Amino acid sequence: MKDKINIAMIGLGGRGSGLMEMILNNAKDVEVAAVCDLYEDRREAAANKVEQERGKRPAAFARYEDVLAMTEVDAVVIGASWAAHIDIAVAAMEAGKYVASEVGGAYSIQECWKLVETYERTKTPIMLMENCCYGRDEMMVMNMVKQGLFGEIVHCSGGYLHDLRDEIAGGEENRHYRLQEYIHRNCENYPTHEIGPIAQVLDINRGNRMLSLVSVASKASGMQDYIKRKKGEDHPLAGTRFHQGDIVTTIIRCARGETITITLDTTLPRSYSRGFTVRGTRGMFMEDNQSVFIDGQHDEYHFDWKSQWGNAESYYEQYDHPVWKKFVNDGVKGGHGGMDWLVFEDFFESVKTGKPTPIDVYDMAVWMSISALSEDSISLGGHPVAFPDFTNGRWVTRR
CATH class of the missing domain: 3.40.50.720 (NAD(P)-binding Rossmann-like Domain)
Structure with missing residues (x-):
């Protein structure tokens, strides 16, 4: 070491x-x-x-x-x-x-x-x-899933839901690559913030795999409207045609029968979210209102769920991941609420010890492939496109 x-x-x-x-x-x-x-x-x-x-x-x-x-x-x-x-x-x-x-x-x-x-x-x-695989809520939910709190997992959803209009519009002066991506491509261009934690919940590449996806994109109106209003009709980008749809919706089927829905939503006004949601036979977690619903415990709030918004925090004591319990005790550090540091801490430990990395090449390949596959599906009018098996069958026995 x-x-x-x-x-x-x-x-x-x-x-x-x-x-x-x-x-x-x-x-x-x-x-x-x-x-x-x-x-x-x-x-x-x-x-x-x-x-x-x-x-x-x-x-x-x-x-x-x-x-x-x-x-x-x-x-x-x-x-x-x-x-x-x-x-x-x-x-x-x-x-x-x-x-x-x-x-x-x-x-x-x-x-x-x-x-x-x-x-x-x-x-x-x-x-x-x-880094989102190391978020406190994501790791707590993983702990809940492994302990069976939500029963059998049936469906997960998430998204990159982040108003990036100012960043994209400033691409030339700030030398930011995102501008050219949005001008020329139309795909689910940033899938891993949501698909990473979801893939871990669903054991992707470790007993399960993604089989196929369908992607559809809305029209692209957000950027041109924003540039004309905020930068002026005479701005160099005011007449630019952006190909990237304002909303891209992707549905993924898995080998064990689960479905996943992910959304790219970055060029219309909105609040930030990753929309992380896990649905099982005995309960659910929903990031957007920070809530946990457990069958038999929360039934009386079925039509009055707003009163339970924010109840996820009450589950930290029992289900907070051990990594985060230690992190909070020692003092949270690093960007994005600490998850930037945790992902690098794991990487550096692998380098020091010579051990494999916790998010490996097979995870990287399948998560990143969503962008290329979604581009094909969108261009084909939402036709299903198959995922390659980057493990060559080893997903069945890998753990």
């Missing part, structure tokens, strides 16, 4: 630089040996930050290939644009570096297979850094 590890940060925009700062502040046994970004100002700012915090200036590169040539680097953290994730991840696995990849969707099924095939050949672990 290693006492200290050296990492490289690849991609230093808003997310990458934020993660680096969290690591510098909280992981004293992790050294940032290199920083990498195509933009000189970003990599110089990152190098300055590391030197300021740790007293030693990291190597700074524009090319990720130069980072991967550094023998002292144990692992890479990929926070670059979505389109670059898999290419960098594959190259890093080839170089024998543990990989922490930020989330996003795949552009083709072929590149998902490339991830799997590279891992199986090199045996270099990779982890999709889906």
Whole structure:
């Protein structure tokens, strides 16, 4: 087991630089040996930050290939644009570096297979850094499911429900990749925040798998309306046609018979939510009103459920996940309510011990494949599209 590890940060925009700062502040046994970004100002700012915090200036590169040539680097953290994730991840696995990849969707099924095939050949672990799998509510619900509180699970739903109009509209000046994604593509482009926790509830790749999906997209009106109203009729994007539908709805069938509904809703005015909902034969959890309904306990509130909104908090004492009990006791740290730190804590532990990552290449491939499959389904008018079995049948016995 290693006492200290050296990492490289690849991609230093808003997310990458934020993660680096969290690591510098909280992981004293992790050294940032290199920083990498195509933009000189970003990599110089990152190098300055590391030197300021740790007293030693990291190597700074524009090319990720130069980072991967550094023998002292144990692992890479990929926070670059979505389109670059898999290419960098594959190259890093080839170089024998543990990989922490930020989330996003795949552009083709072929590149998902490339991830799997590279891992199986090199045996270099990779982890999709889906922080929502480490949310307090998500982990509590997982605990409830495993203890049978909701009975047999029948259906789950969730979404990425986040008004991103300002971020997308500012893509040119802020050098943010999301703008071009919304102009050119039409798919479920960000599925893993909701599908990660749902997949864990339903044992996907570990006794269950996703069989097929159907996706449909609404028209795309939100961005053009927003830009004209907020930026003006003469704004360069005012006449741009956005292909990304304002609402994308995807329904997934699973091998054990469960269904999943996920929703992408990012270009219309709304409040933030991930809409995490779990339905079983004996009860349910609903994120949007923070409630738990248990058969036989809450029947009298059937027509007056509003009085029970927020009751999920009362279940922490009995069902809070052990990871979160310890985390709360020790002091919550890191972004997004602490889940950013927990996902990285698990990754760093894997790097130090040489053990497999808890969210592995097969999870990464199937979760990310939803974007590519949904794009096909939408283009075919909502036709069902089959999921590949990235485990080649091992989902039956994997645990």
